[in-house]
Amino acid sequence: MLEELLNIFDENNQSLGFTKPRKEVHQTLQYWHRAVHLWIINSDKKILCHQRSKTVDADPGKWQSFFGGHLQAGQDYITSATQELKEELGLDVKPDQLVPIHIRKSQRAKHNSQVYILIWDGNISDLQLDKNEIESIKWLSIEKLQKEIDQGKYCNTIDNQVIEYIKSN
Numbered sequence: 001m002l003e004e005l006l007n008i009f010d011e012n013n014q015s016l017g018f019t020k021p022r023k024e025v026h027q028t029l030q031y032w033h034r035a036v037h038l039w040i041i042n043s044d045k046k047i048l049c050h051q052r053s054k055t056v057d058a059d060p061g062k063w064q065s066f067f068g069g070h071l072q073a074g075q076d077y078i079t080s081a082t083q084e085l086k087e088e089l090g091l092d093v094k095p096d097q098l099v100p101i102h103i104r105k106s107q108r109a110k111h112n113s114q115v116y117i118l119i120w121d122g123n124i125s126d127l128q129l130d131k132n133e134i135e136s137i138k139w140l141s142i143e144k145l146q147k148e149i150d151q152g153k154y155c156n157t158i159d160n161q162v163i164e165y166i167k168s169n
Contacts, residue, residue: 005073006033013103013112019073025110026058034071035113036081037104039162042121046139047166052155053133059155061135065145066156068113077114085118090128093118102161117165142166 004022009015009032025031040048047065054060067088071080078095085091098116105112124137140148142163148154 004070006070007073008033009112022070029110032110032112034077035111036068036071036077036084037066037113037115037159038068038081038085038118039066039115039159040118040120041166042139043119045166046141047145048120048124048137049140049145050137051135053131053135056133062155063148063153064156065154081114081116088130088133099165101165104159115159115162117162
């Protein structure tokens, strides 16, 4: 299997014109790269959360309130976002169904992540989970999610701009 390559950027999200293997990027934490965060919200303002597979390299078994991943070399944000939803959940989503919220910059992980929201009222039992990535999924209210994050069950924090969007729509 070929190793996944990531385009490398500066901290201002400008391309530096070269790639590095994903493993090297994550082990050294020296290279800025891009990712997508996909928050799935239903009309009851609940957030679809997932437990990461116990076999993933980062935060195995922890819960996460968004889906997503790294942009592979040559990908743009929207292409990566629709591909991640298809691969992880079996969801076919058109680009115009995704609401771009902001680019979240993580100094720790060296990510510039485009954050999207998908409004989706489907039945989670119809989703086709990629068991290499996801153990299980559940809907949570904003309040319940914050409580579980405070208890240390999650590998991420609340994205305040996402919460503002949910509350205002």
